[in-house]
Amino acid sequence: MSHKRSGLLPGLIAGLVAALVCAAALGLAVLFQDRLPKAVATLGNGHALSVTLSLLIALLVALAVGAARPRNRALPVVAALYAAAAVAGGQISGVSIILGAARHTSATGTPFSPQIGDITVANAGEGLPRALAVYREPLAQTWQMWLYIAVAAVAALLLVTLRVFRVRRADRAALAAQEAAEEAGQEYRAPFEPAQPPAQSSAQVLAQSPGQQAAPADLFTPRKPARD
Numbered sequence: 001m002s003h004k005r006s007g008l009l010p011g012l013i014a015g016l017v018a019a020l021v022c023a024a025a026l027g028l029a030v031l032f033q034d035r036l037p038k039a040v041a042t043l044g045n046g047h048a049l050s051v052t053l054s055l056l057i058a059l060l061v062a063l064a065v066g067a068a069r070p071r072n073r074a075l076p077v078v079a080a081l082y083a084a085a086a087v088a089g090g091q092i093s094g095v096s097i098i099l100g101a102a103r104h105t106s107a108t109g110t111p112f113s114p115q116i117g118d119i120t121v122a123n124a125g126e127g128l129p130r131a132l133a134v135y136r137e138p139l140a141q142t143w144q145m146w147l148y149i150a151v152a153a154v155a156a157l158l159l160v161t162l163r164v165f166r167v168r169r170a171d172r173a174a175l176a177a178q179e180a181a182e183e184a185g186q187e188y189r190a191p192f193e194p195a196q197p198p199a200q201s202s203a204q205v206l207a208q209s210p211g212q213q214a215a216p217a218d219l220f221t222p223r224k225p226a227r228d
Helices: 008-031 042-067 076-106 123-139 144-185 202-207
Strands: none
Touching: 008 042, 008 076, 042 076, 042 144, 076 144, 144 202
């Protein structure tokens, strides 16, 4: 099965782009989480917002992969990995920028408040080791972070699996309808009737054409005597 028919390559590219966009958006949400309404940020001890963002990421990744009309059964697993990586990458990238920018402001003694200008590669690079250390303990000892990753992965897996199943079923129905139309369009033939009629001999052709000149008689054919 080719990549074009299975939708594997377009699905991989679309899913990767969607995962990168979702990771960047989640990083921004983590960076500016202090500006969210307190009722939203603290709902369910913060788990409701994180689970909602995980479901939104899974939906966006599944829509991107499903837009390629996927038929390959490996794409649901890839979409689950994309969604899980987007959740983890977004969380780590946002915390990395916060920690990297906070190091510069802590030296001046001013309270830290994230700004758009803090989103730099330098801040992300400086804060990345500390962010990995921050998330290492929760991943090893608590279940909250694993819950957010699992929700995104499972939701993306189910959505893309459903999309693959529907595309494959629609293709089978279209193929069956095409075969039925081709069979209906064929000319009916009896069971023992040949596909083409047998070729006619020259004598049969002359006998069926009265307007043509008659064939010359044989030399040994008896002739009638001439009358005076």
